[in-house]
Amino acid sequence: xxxxxxxxxxxxxxGYITVGFSxxxxxxxxxxxxxxxxxxxxxxxxxxxxxxxxAQNKQENQLxxxxxxxxxxxxxxxxxxxxxxxxxxxxxxxxxxGIPVIVSDRKVVVSDESLYTCWVGSxxxxxxxxxxxxLANYLETRGRSRETINLVTLQGTLDSxxxxxxxxxxxxxxxxxxxxxxxxxxxxxxxxxxxxxVMERFLAKYPDIDVVICENxxxxxxxxxxxxxxxxxxxxxxxxxIISFDAVRAAFEAMQEGKINMMVECxxxxxxxxxxxxxxxxxxxxxxxxxxxxxxxFDTSMDLDxxxxxxxx
Ligand code: GYE
Numbered sequence: 639x640x641x642x643x644x645x646x647x648x649x650x651x652x653g654y655i656t657v658g659f660s661x662x663x664x665x666x667x668x669x670x671x672x673x674x675x676x677x678x679x680x681x682x683x684x685x686x687x688x689x690x691x692x693a694q695n696k697q698e699n700q701l702x703x704x705x706x707x708x709x710x711x712x713x714x715x716x717x718x719x720x721x722x723x724x725x726x727x728x729x730x731x732x733x734x735x736g737i738p739v740i741v742s743d744r745k746v747v748v749s750d751e752s753l754y755t756c757w758v759g760s761x762x763x764x765x766x767x768x769x770x771x772x773l774a775n776y777l778e779t780r781g782r783s784r785e786t787i788n789l790v791t792l793q794g795t796l797d798s799x800x801x802x803x804x805x806x807x808x809x810x811x812x813x814x815x816x817x818x819x820x821x822x823x824x825x826x827x828x829x830x831x832x833x834x835x836v837m838e839r840f841l842a843k844y845p846d847i848d849v850v851i852c853e854n855x856x857x858x859x860x861x862x863x864x865x866x867x868x869x870x871x872x873x874x875x876x877x878x879x880i881i882s883f884d885a886v887r888a889a890f891e892a893m894q895e896g897k898i899n900m901m902v903e904c905x906x907x908x909x910x911x912x913x914x915x916x917x918x919x920x921x922x923x924x925x926x927x928x929x930x931x932x933x934x935x936f937d938t939s940m941d942l943d944x945x946x947x948x949x950x951x
Contacts, residue, residue: 739753
């Protein structure tokens with residue numbers, strides 16, 4: 639059945655814009671929303687034939703996927719790179735084959751910028767700075783700006799743009815506050831299960847943690863579970879301040895339950911933006927090399943009910 643359907647689809651790909659998308663994986667709620675945004679956008683109805691590959695967080699799988707897209711002579715390659723480096727050769731191969739590569743979400747660092755057409759995604763450094771600035775303000779309004787504040791950070795997948803940018807942006811603000819004491823950084827790969835393990839270890843090692851920086855919501859969920867299991871509390875009325883990134887629906891719910899203090903939004907709805915770019919390229923127009931998504935931050939001083947009503951992920 640499935641085979642038959644695939645055959646038919648391949649035959650029908652004539653006349654459609656063929657797009658090969660190499661996605662990072664399925665590690666988080668954010669990722670699920672991001673994938674869905676591409677699946678909803680790149681439909682036959684909209685004139686596309688989509689080849690979708692989940693790389694399960696492995697760059698080697700992405701290299702294979704991109705090479706297979708080149709062999710299949712797709713019209714466009716979409717790449718959300720797990721890590722930033724190691725892309726020069728495969729992108730050169732795509733360029734030699736005359737296939738434009740649109741990078742979304744995470745970035746590539748290459749020696750020659752002409753190896754990809756453009757990048758669309760979030761300003762991760764800015765996200766990190768927003769988190770730091772919010773914390774400074776929060777502590778100040780509570781008369782804690784001179785107190786020693788002990789922090790730990792649950793980092794995302796090491797060397798991914800989201801991890802690098804959020805760590806860097808936050809550390810800029812950290813450097814301005816001599817009383818902030820970052821006890822330890824450890825990666826939990828953006829997943830809830832690993833974050834819970836890492837947080838258990840942090841709690842056993844450091845009796846007096848004031849703030850946990852979680853580089854995505856799913857790691858915040860793991861941290862919250864570990865905190866509760868250790869007999870502690872978190873959130874605005876708790877022992878430990880939780881700061882998170884992404885702002886998916888489940889995180890809004892956790893915030894409403896008083897478990898998360900603040901989250902910086904990261905917008906996963908990139909499918910339509912990438913489709914716009916493809917349409918521009920189809921018309922022979924120039925496209926901007928860099929395009930940032932619109933993003934805010936949220937805390938418990940805001941009307942969360944209203945936001946949840948309109949949140950689609
Ligand atoms: O924050 C995290 C996901 O690259 C922005 O990857 C993305 C990050 C997102 O796993 O939840």
